[in-house]
Amino acid sequence: MSIKFENINYIYSPGTTMEKKGLDNISFELLDKSFIALIGHTGSGKSTLMQHFNALLKPSSGTIDIAGYHITLQTGNKNLKKLRKEVGLVFQFPETQLFENTVLEDVKFGPKNLGVSDKEAEIKAKKWLKQVGLPTDVISKSPFELSGGQMRRVAIAGVMVNEPQILCLDEPGAGLDPRAREEMMQIFVNYQKAGHTVILVTHNMDDVAKYADDVLVMEHGKLIKHDKPRKIFENKEWLKKHYLDEPTPSLFASSLTGFKFKENPLTIKELVDGIKKNVQGEFNE
Ligand SMILES: Nc1ncnc2c1ncn2[C@@H]1O[C@H](COP(=O)(O)OP(=O)(O)OP(=O)(O)O)[C@@H](O)[C@H]1O
Ligand SMILES: [Mg+2]
Structure with a gap:
């Protein structure tokens, strides 16, 4: 089952003086179980697009087919629970959204919300906290006692704990040191290799070149290219023109x-x- 966006437009604050086009007639199809990089200059619409993958934002027009759901402007919030389980979204700076008293409770929240028993949620949470490279002694701490990088890992564990079919990550490596970033990339690469789809927003072109099967390039709310990394990076003049790094x-x-x-x-x-x-x-x- 592929992911299909057809003629997606998204308008922020429609009908007000603040009206702003966030996405402009975007169409693409992504293969299941692939590693997708989403790149583009700041303000190009990457985060806006990401929030459409789990219907956090609904398109102003156009249709999205993802994980067995057909999403349009009319799609209500009811019955989206399964979609949110199948499509996990790690926001830009996700550490700002930690809220429970302890790290363990924070990561348990997702599975418990999906009806998993307390005991099973705890087993899953401990497994994923370990998978994202956190030492066992942090689990009983408040998330706010941790370093920024550790908080980021807790937030990522909180999404991966539901083992979504499609994992969407909005600049998960931003602000981390190169080693921590590389470690984190390995977690996502392994997750994809284990049979999941990974969609990654990044400004790091080395990661795009190394890991992506397919690249989506955004500019001013438009999808200006969708191709393999080799094709994306072969035209240096084109990259320069669109302010993209090699x-x-x-x-x-x-x-x-x-x-x-x-x-x-x-x-x-x-x-x-x-x-x-x-x-x-x-x-x-
Ligand atoms: N809540 C909002 N209300 C109005 N406009 C918004 C809102 N969020 C984003 N925008 C606008 O939509 C456009 C796309 O923003 P978006 O956050 O998707 O960009 P981005 O590519 O993720 O940028 P960055 O690399 O800085 O994270 C920008 O012009 C931005 O100002
Ligand atoms: Mg963004």
Whole structure:
């Protein structure tokens, strides 16, 4: 079952002086169990789009097919519980939404809300707190006693604990140090490999190049490109025109004068292999 958006428009505060178009005629189809990156400049509509995946925002017009649901402007909030279980959404800066007295209670909230018994919710919560790399001694603490990075992990565990079919993450690595970010990326990559769909908003083009099967590029509320990372990053002029960064290996390759690359290297491995080929070629002459 794929995810299908057809002619989606979203207008903030319609009919008021604050009226603003958030999404402009967006259509795409995403394959199940793939890793999708959603990129674009600040204010391009990434978070607005993300909130449509679990019908937190309903389209002003157009239709969405996701996890067996057909969502339109008319879709009521009743019966969306199963959708919210199947489509987990980790907001931008999710640590601001922790609210329970203890870390454990916070993570248990999701499954309990879905009718899971207290005991089972506790087992699941402990499992996911561990999966996101939190030490066991934090579980009885108040979420507000933790570091920013630890709070972020609690919030992510609070969504992953329901084991959604589709996991949507809005800049989960923002503000984390590179090592913590990489650790977190591994959690999401493993989750996708275990048979789930992951949709990730990011400004980190190295992560896009390394992990994404497919990339959605937003600009001014429009979807301006939907393609494989290699296609997205092959046209450097196009990237510049749309204020998008290149992955580091591709940037590095461009700065190596006299070196030729068969294909624009997107990962460190591709870069190293390309350099080796150049060096070996020189030695052979
Ligand atoms: N609640 C709101 N009311 C009115 N306009 C909004 C609201 N939220 C977002 N917008 C506007 O919609 C546009 C898209 O915002 P959105 O938050 O989706 O961008 P984004 O791509 O997620 O940006 P960032 O990278 O900064 O997180 C922006 O112009 C923003 O000002
Ligand atoms: Mg955003």
